[in-house]
Amino acid sequence: MTGHENLWMRPERPARGPRPSFSRAALAEAAIRIADAEGLEAISMRRLAADLGAGTMSLYRYVTSKDEVFDLMVDTVVGEYLPDDRPPPDDWVEGLRLLAGQARRTMLRHPWLAPLAAGRPQVGPNSARLMETALGMLGGLGLSVDEMLTLVGAVFAYVNGYIQSEVAEAEALRRSGLTLAQRLAQHLSYIQSLIATGNYPMLERMTMEGGREYTGTDDRFAYGLDRLLDGIAAGLPPRGGPEGPVRSR
Amino acid sequence: MTGHENLWMRPERPARGPRPSFSRAALAEAAIRIADAEGLEAISMRRLAADLGAGTMSLYRYVTSKDEVFDLMVDTVVGEYLPDDRPPPDDWVEGLRLLAGQARRTMLRHPWLAPLAAGRPQVGPNSARLMETALGMLGGLGLSVDEMLTLVGAVFAYVNGYIQSEVAEAEALRRSGLTLAQRLAQHLSYIQSLIATGNYPMLERMTMEGGREYTGTDDRFAYGLDRLLDGIAAGLPPRGGPEGPVRSR
DNA sequence: CCAAAACTGAGTACGCCGTACTCGATTTAT
DNA sequence: ATAAATCGAGTACGGCGTACTCAGTTTTGG
Numbered sequence: 001m002t003g004h005e006n007l008w009m010r011p012e013r014p015a016r017g018p019r020p021s022f023s024r025a026a027l028a029e030a031a032i033r034i035a036d037a038e039g040l041e042a043i044s045m046r047r048l049a050a051d052l053g054a055g056t057m058s059l060y061r062y063v064t065s066k067d068e069v070f071d072l073m074v075d076t077v078v079g080e081y082l083p084d085d086r087p088p089p090d091d092w093v094e095g096l097r098l099l100a101g102q103a104r105r106t107m108l109r110h111p112w113l114a115p116l117a118a119g120r121p122q123v124g125p126n127s128a129r130l131m132e133t134a135l136g137m138l139g140g141l142g143l144s145v146d147e148m149l150t151l152v153g154a155v156f157a158y159v160n161g162y163i164q165s166e167v168a169e170a171e172a173l174r175r176s177g178l179t180l181a182q183r184l185a186q187h188l189s190y191i192q193s194l195i196a197t198g199n200y201p202m203l204e205r206m207t208m209e210g211g212r213e214y215t216g217t218d219d220r221f222a223y224g225l226d227r228l229l230d231g232i233a234a235g236l237p238p239r240g241g242p243e244g245p246v247r248s249r
Numbered sequence: 250m251t252g253h254e255n256l257w258m259r260p261e262r263p264a265r266g267p268r269p270s271f272s273r274a275a276l277a278e279a280a281i282r283i284a285d286a287e288g289l290e291a292i293s294m295r296r297l298a299a300d301l302g303a304g305t306m307s308l309y310r311y312v313t314s315k316d317e318v319f320d321l322m323v324d325t326v327v328g329e330y331l332p333d334d335r336p337p338p339d340d341w342v343e344g345l346r347l348l349a350g351q352a353r354r355t356m357l358r359h360p361w362l363a364p365l366a367a368g369r370p371q372v373g374p375n376s377a378r379l380m381e382t383a384l385g386m387l388g389g390l391g392l393s394v395d396e397m398l399t400l401v402g403a404v405f406a407y408v409n410g411y412i413q414s415e416v417a418e419a420e421a422l423r424r425s426g427l428t429l430a431q432r433l434a435q436h437l438s439y440i441q442s443l444i445a446t447g448n449y450p451m452l453e454r455m456t457m458e459g460g461r462e463y464t465g466t467d468d469r470f471a472y473g474l475d476r477l478l479d480g481i482a483a484g485l486p487p488r489g490g491p492e493g494p495v496r497s498r
Numbered sequence: 499c500c501a502a503a504a505c506t507g508a509g510t511a512c513g514c515c516g517t518a519c520t521c522g523a524t525t526t527a528t
Numbered sequence: 529a530t531a532a533a534t535c536g537a538g539t540a541c542g543g544c545g546t547a548c549t550c551a552g553t554t555t556t557g558g
Contacts, residue, residue, distance in 0.1 A: 006439055008439055009438065009439045009442070018504090018505060018507095018552095018553050018554040018555075019506095019554075019555095020505095020506080021506085021507080044543080044544065044545080045544080045546080046543085046545090054507070054508090055509075056545095056546090057510095057546075057547090057548095058506075060546075060547095065545085065546085066544095115368050118364065118410075118413045118414065119364050119413075119417050120417065121417055121418050121421050123439065125443065128440075128443055128449060128452060129448075129449075131451070131452070132448075132450075132451050132452055135455075136450075136451055144458065145451070145454050145455050146458075147464075148451075149455075149464075150464050150468075150469050153414075153469060153473070154407070154411070154469070154472060154477075155473075156410070156414075157411035157414060157473055158403070158406055158407040158410055158473070158477065159410070160410040160413070160414065161367075161408070161409040161410025161411070161413070162403070162410070164367045164368075164409070164413075165367065165370070165402075165405075165406060165409065168367060168370055169370050172369070172370050186254060186255065190255055190257055190372065191377075193258070200381050201381075201385070202380070202381050202384035202385055202388075202394070202397075203381055205394050206394050206398075209393065209394055215395055215398075219399075220402060220403070223399055223403060224399075224402070224404075224406055224407070224477070226484075227403060227477060227484055228403075228407065228473070228476060230483060231475070231476035231479035231480030231483070232480075234476075234480070235476055235479065267524050267526075267535050267536095268526095269534090269535075270535085293515065293516080294516065294517080295514090295515080295516095303536075303537090304537040305538090306517075306518090306536080306537070306538075307535075307536050307537070309517075309518095310534080310535065310536080314516085
């Protein structure tokens with residue numbers, strides 16, 4: 001009851017007793033290394049402990065459950081969203097675009113991050129710093145904090161949703177061990193059987209003119225992001241105007 | 250090699266042999282019932298078989314792995330995105346908004362759906378029908394299939410991203426068994442320790458003016474969706490104009 | 499400086515999980 | 529009627545997260 005029920009509130013080093021053999025950061029780093037190399041499912045408490053040269057149960061001195069290992073991993077890597085110390089752009093649109101791009105690059109570098117982060121509302125220090133940075137970019141717009149949160153939430157929703165489907169597709173391909181062409185060929189007969197029912201005219205059009213001028217995934221990401229930012233900017237009060245970002249309904 | 254490596258291509262009822270005791274649909278329905286009531290992690294092959302009154306290993310007559318159970322669940326529930334037979338609205342914006350709302354309602358009704366669906370690129374019949382429907386709404390815009398896919402992909406990315414964070418938050422709350430107020434109180438001392446460092450001015454502003462006029466989650470969802478649709482519509486060629494949805498860069 | 503308090507790390511064990519494999523019983527097409 | 533094909537059930541294996549125990553080590557209060 002009196003304990004620290006939150007990982008981030010629990011002090012890493014207790015007051016008394018011998019010095020721990022390693023740190024939370026080292027634990028997170030080891031887990032990240034495993035996940036990067038072999039995927040999330042390769043992480044087990046036994047494996048992680050072995051990599052750290054520790055007994056399996058010793059990990060529970062640092063963390064109360066496997067879930068907290070994941071929390072550590074996510075918050076550590078989210079720190080990569082904010083790599084450089086250069087001052088952020090003055091323009092909030094440019095600032096959010098930059099943040100979005102860095103989030104995407106990080107999530108592509110660590111394919112386990114997007115699915116993992118999506119399932120856990122974060123309160124770690126790096127997540128807090130990220131939110132702080134994003135909100136700070138909107139400081140000059142004269143919005144309430146609530147309006148800022150709505151705005152940033154919309155951008156993050158798009159970014160996370162896009163990247164998640166992007167890495168899911170890439171990971172499915174990687175797991176299958178096939179090339180893109182092989183995989184398409186595998187699905188082709190099924191798709192053709194759907195088309196044969198006559199109920200999928202658009203799918204039919206897709207197979208006929210598909211693959212011709214396929215938009216790259218970078219451009220697709222930028223397309224939606226730019227449209228969203230355009231729409232947000234257009235809905236903003238020009239200069240202390242009467243309408244906030246939440247439209248009246 | 251000659252086999253059907255895809256669940257959807259494999260015939261449900263083989264040519265010879267005794268009649269199966271139940272159907273794939275019944276299997277999916279049982280799994281969905283368990284997940285709705287007790288969460289995704291309550292699904293195990295033993296539990297599922299017991300609910301169906303079958304031996305554990307008998308399930309593998311219907312499905313080659315647990316993953317295929319999940320595939321069945323997702324495609325079954327995605328069917329709920331398209332509930333009514335009413336003709337879709339003429340306006341593509343209204344059509345996509347309708348689809349987005351139905352997706353959201355379905356994912357809130359089945360909290361396991363969003364995280365599950367995000368991780369598996371779908372090819373099931375209902376997913377194909379959903380894509381077919383969405384693309385069909387854009388028929389009158391004079392876009393190429395590739396442009397349509399980019400447009401629909403952006404909208405789905407936002408919708409999935411928003412809903413996923415929405416249900417993640419709700420599920421974390423539900424799992425903790427606390428009320429919202431209790432949970433906030435739990436995090437408060439941690440947040441205050443962050444603020445005490447002086448590095449989180451926005452977080453500080455949040456705690457001071459927060460909770461005052463918190464935008465409801467329905468309105469937040471609609472805000473981002475409307476801004477995105479606005480931005481898309483604004484970037485569309487007015488009437489066969491020179492510019493497609495993918496901006497020139 | 500010394501005792502006692504506090505914490506460490508390793509080991510053992512339990513109850514789950516997914517699923518490979520086997521085999522007699524049953525149903526169907528010919 | 530017969531033979532091929534599939535069914536349902538059982539057994540077993542390796543791996544998982546983690547509860548609990550206990551001897552050894554480090555730190556701190558007096």
